Each structure stands twice: as C-alpha cells, then as structure tokens.
Amino acid sequence: MTDNFSISSITPQQFDSLAVLHRQAFSNSMNARLGLGYAKKLIKWFAENPACIALAAVDSHGRPQGYALGMPTTLSKNLSRDLAPVAAVGIISHPQLLFDREFRAVLRSRLRLLCGLGGGQAKYPPPSLPEPTISLTGIGVSPSSQGQGLGSRLVEAFESRARTMGARSVRLSVRIDNAAAIRCYEKCGWSLCPTPAELPTVRYYSKLLFA
Numbered sequence: 001m002t003d004n005f006s007i008s009s010i011t012p013q014q015f016d017s018l019a020v021l022h023r024q025a026f027s028n029s030m031n032a033r034l035g036l037g038y039a040k041k042l043i044k045w046f047a048e049n050p051a052c053i054a055l056a057a058v059d060s061h062g063r064p065q066g067y068a069l070g071m072p073t074t075l076s077k078n079l080s081r082d083l084a085p086v087a088a089v090g091i092i093s094h095p096q097l098l099f100d101r102e103f104r105a106v107l108r109s110r111l112r113l114l115c116g117l118g119g120g121q122a123k124y125p126p127p128s129l130p131e132p133t134i135s136l137t138g139i140g141v142s143p144s145s146q147g148q149g150l151g152s153r154l155v156e157a158f159e160s161r162a163r164t165m166g167a168r169s170v171r172l173s174v175r176i177d178n179a180a181a182i183r184c185y186e187k188c189g190w191s192l193c194p195t196p197a198e199l200p201t202v203r204y205y206s207k208l209l210f211a
C-alpha cells in the first residue's frame with residue numbers, strides 16, 4: 001500500500017511543508033507548540049547537518065507525507081544550543097506554554113543540558129549500546145497517510161541510512177501512551193530498553209545494526 005510513496009533526503013524546497021506536517025503530526029509536543037518558525041528551523045538543522053539523517057516521504061504528486069530525523073547521540077547538546085534563539089522567540093510568542101508543567105520540565109531539562117548540568121535524554125539508554133549510535137529524534141506521518149505502513153517504511157529507511165553512515169546501533173524515546181508509534185517500532189524489530197525510574201512516562205527502544 002506504500003508503493004505510492006518514495007523516500008529520499010529532505011530538500012530545502014520541502015522545509016515549509018514538512019514544518020507544517022511536523023506540527024500536525026506532533027500537535028501536542030513541545031517542539032510543535034513553539035510555532036512554525038521553530039519547526040522550520042528544526043527541519044533545516046537536520047537537513048543541513050551532514051552528520052544527521054533527514055528523510056522525507058513524498059506521494060506520487062511529490063507532496064511530503066512523512067519524515068524521519070536522526071542524529072548521533074553526541075549532538076543533542078548542539079541541537080539545543082543552535083535552536084535556543086528560535087525556541088526563545090517561540091516561548092515569547094506563546095507565553096501560555098510556561099503554564100504547562102510538562103513543557104516546563106522539558107525546558108528545564110534542556111537548559112540543564114546547555115549549562116553542562118546533565119539533563120536531556122541523550123544519556124539514555126545507558127551506554128551498553130555499541131557505538132556509534134544514531135538517535136531517531138523525530139518521525140511523523142501526515143494524519144491522512146497514517147496506518148498504511150508509511151511509518152514503518154520510514155523507520156526502515158532510517159535504519160538503512162544509519163547503517164550506511166557507519167552506525168552500529170539506533171535508539172529512540174517514545175511516550176508510553178503513543179501506541180501507534182510503539183507498534184510501528186516493534187514491528188520494525190526494535191527492542192524495549194530498561195527505562196530509568198525517573199522518567200516514568202517514557203519508553204526507550206533500540207536496535208543493533210550489525211550482523
């Protein structure tokens with residue numbers, strides 16, 4: 001059913017439509033709620049960084065219907081640092097976000113990471129994964145194309161690209177209530193990792209790429 005879609009690297013012409021798609025797919029996440037400017041910058045950051053993975057799935061009319069973003073686990077501090085100015089603009093223009101407890105927790109964690117005080121999620125799962133490890137940082141499929149196998153195809157394309165880049169393992173975090181995403185990752189052979197007790201709403205998955 002997904003034969004109508006093709007997957008390749010994100011191009012600059014797709015930044016705008018993918019930012020819109022990102023906000024539709026992640027309507028409740030911190031990144032999406034920071035506004036379109038932040039979403040565009042996020043997509044651009046991955047697409048322009050040669051150490052990262054930035055894939056778009058387009059339909060037979062060339063319209064983006066999904067994307068997958070990934071980066072070496074070592075880069076998460078760079079991402080927070082580089083996007084801090086546009087995140088600040090997002091917060092100033094959406095100040096109501098600061099009333100949200102979960103938003104404040106994520107913000108606090110990123111600020112701690114930036115200040116070298118720990119925080120962030122890159123340290124999970126523990127370093128038992130063979131390195132280099134690439135993190136599947138974001139994946140989204142437009143609501144109208146979900147449930148047709150496109151997410152799984154994106155995960156497989158992500159793994160294949162990570163392997164080409166020399167990664168020996170891949171990892172991700174997902175909210176425990178995101179049943180569709182968890183089903184998608186398990187279908188693709190990703191395994192559940194031990195979850196740190198201090199992060200009860202999150203699950204970690206990983207997959208070894210060699211063999």
Ligand SMILES: CC(C)(COP(=O)(O)OP(=O)(O)OC[C@H]1O[C@@H](n2cnc3c(N)ncnc32)[C@H](O)[C@@H]1OP(=O)(O)O)[C@@H](O)C(=O)NCCC(=O)NCCS
Nearest residue numbers: 025140141146147148149150151152174179180181183184
């Ligand atoms: C997660 C996501 C990328 C999956 O994309 P997709 O194209 O729907 O994925 P697939 O069709 O390959 O697989 C989805 C699976 O979940 C199942 N599923 C869908 N909704 C479900 C639900 N509420 N509960 C359980 N399973 C569900 C589907 O039936 C399918 O499994 P199946 O093939 O065995 O039938 C997509 O749902 C999405 O964009 N979600 C919003 C953004 C997001 O949460 N991203 C992940 C953050 S970690």
